[in-house]
Amino acid sequence: MIKTNRPPKKHQPKGLPILHEDKDIIVVVKPAGLLTVGTDREKSRTAHYLLNDYVRKGNPKSHKRVYVVHRLDKDTSGILVFAKSEQTKKLLQENWANTEKHYLAIVHGQLMEKEGTISSYLVENKAQKVYSTRDPTQGKLSHTAYKVSKESKNFSLVDIHLLTGRKHQIRVHFAEKGHPVAGDKKYETKNVGSKRLALHARSISFPHPSTHKLMTFDTGMPDDLIRLFRQL
The missing domain is CATH 3.30.2350.10 (Pseudouridine synthase)
Structure with missing residues (x-):
């Protein structure tokens, strides 16, 4: 104990x-x-x-x-x-690469593929904005697995398994796919749809550094995101 x-x-x-x-x-x-x-x-x-x-x-x-x-x-x-x-x-x-991390996000629109993995080389420019590049010598290979759990007419609730942990990775991958995270003022300029960024680090799982026992923590879906999805 x-x-x-x-x-x-x-x-x-x-x-x-x-x-x-x-x-x-x-x-x-x-x-x-x-x-x-x-x-x-x-x-x-x-x-x-x-x-x-x-x-x-x-x-x-x-x-x-x-x-x-x-x-x-x-x-x-x-x-x-x-x-x-x-x-x-x-x-x-x-051991961070082996740490399992899951997120929840409300994104704009309905995704054509309800489940999949978004992969690209991500690089950051001088204005501290991250984007995908085809040049593997400039960017870092990044993978975002996802599954749509609920949909409304204009938004989707997505479960995300973060396979790599680059800066702004989830936000960039979904924005470039045409489905930016609601409330993202940095990567969606037309209609952010929410006062707060609708992105939540829901769960994490890793071996304890001393006992080596697997530690898993899960917050579920926060009340404010539940209310937001209902409003949207």
């Missing part, structure tokens, strides 16, 4: 629900609109900052900290895993 040692409730991060915590890892659910890590403009309103404050139990002199294992875009909600040591971070990242 994995022991947990949580600081008092008053120090738990507001708006950042903890799914699991032990001596090695913390698994949380990041809301849409919250950065994973700081930027030049925003340093404190991030999941990383909030969890550092949490493990320090409100003591700014504490040397305890959390380490970023992976990231989610600011406007993407869902599961994030943080490590409590550099060694644990390294172990998780070394």
Whole structure:
């Protein structure tokens, strides 16, 4: 059994629900609109900052900290895993290619193929926008498996198995297929269809870095995405 040692409730991060915590890892659910890590403009309103404050139990002199294992875009909600040591971070990242990651997305239109895999070489330009290229020497080969679970007249709810984890991968692949994610202001300019990006990191599965036991976390479909799909 994995022991947990949580600081008092008053120090738990507001708006950042903890799914699991032990001596090695913390698994949380990041809301849409919250950065994973700081930027030049925003340093404190991030999941990383909030969890550092949490493990320090409100003591700014504490040397305890959390380490970023992976990231989610600011406007993407869902599961994030943080490590409590550099060694644990390294172990998780070394095995990250074998970590199973599933997302939910509401995309524009009805897909002709209800199930499949989108593959392309992705590259980022100087404006920090990602796009597909035919040149394998410039881009990184990326695979996004998907299956349509529900459809309305103008939108589709899609279950996504992220086979590789490139920046903006899901958003770019569906936008280039003609079915951008609802609410994506970066890759869909005509009609975003939603105030929030309709993309959620639903589940993750990986072996625990210490016990090697398979750890699986699944949030299901968030209430706000259920309401959004009904509205759309």
